[in-house]
Amino acid sequence: MPESISKTQYLQTILELSVGDESTKISNNQIAEHLNVTPSSVSNMLAKLQEAGEVDVVPYYGVTLTKPGRATALRLIRSHRLIETFGAMKLGLSISEAHSNADNLDHDANDQFINALDKYLGFPELSPHGLVIPDIEHHYHPKSLRALREANDNETVTINSFTEDLELLQYTETLQLDLNSTWTIKERLPFDGPLVLVSGDRKLQVTQHAADFIYIND
Known part of the structure; x- marks a missing residue:
């Protein structure tokens, strides 16, 4: 990198x-x-x-x-998540593909382009993987969420968002673990094994490490 x-x-x-x-x-x-x-x-x-x-x-x-560091971070997060949204919503890319391409484009996009893209997309508030997009004034108020790993056994949870990590996004796509889907934490396998999630007839195993970066609604 x-x-x-x-x-x-x-x-x-x-x-x-x-x-x-x-x-x-x-x-x-x-x-x-x-x-x-x-x-x-x-x-x-x-x-x-x-x-x-x-x-x-x-x-x-x-x-x-610092103030300059925060300004840089907000500008890049806004740029990245809007380009991701364009890739997923308008080009039909998977979330991981949209994320990967945004990584290559977000640093070079100027504010004029990003603001025009925001307007074209209808001012979306969330990225394709559920994270808050800073607005044109760089206001940014994400919710404090629990990680999936913090859920209790037998608790029913709804998937809210995934952190911005290519391997994680590819992993959730392989599992077909979708945003806004609802699951019950059936059990945790021994020796720090995966969480077993159940939804209707479907059963998934999610590693403990991945579960640290998958967020659920409180």
Whole structure:
């Protein structure tokens, strides 16, 4: 992954993990788990971002975005999710295909293009995988959601959204685990095994790791 993309993905990840709250400090371990990178890689990148004035790092407490860092993250999240929506809604791409193409286009799209695309799409509020799209003024108020892994045994849940990760989106498509579908947590297999989900005649097994990045309605 090019370094320029890596930096912006870090900014986006910090914003997403904080659920848009400017004061919430995000730990290196949270970022490492979310991006599937090593803690040392996180430390190195945060040092670069702090030097660039885009994050504030408080040792042993975590990191927050600066005003410029937050502005960059919001602009890119808006661009990415609108391009995803166009790919899925108008071009018939799968969510994972729309996401992959948006990754290649979102950094180069200017505000004029993105605002025109927003209008063309009818000002959608959610991306194809259920995440909030910042509006033209970059207002961003995502809901605080539970991860699927936090659901209780025998609880019935509705799938709200998936985090922005290509492998996760491909995984949910392979399982045919759809947004807004309703499932009951039947059991958790031993030795940190998968969650067993049941809906009517269908039964799925979802890994514990994937369940950390699949969100459900409270």
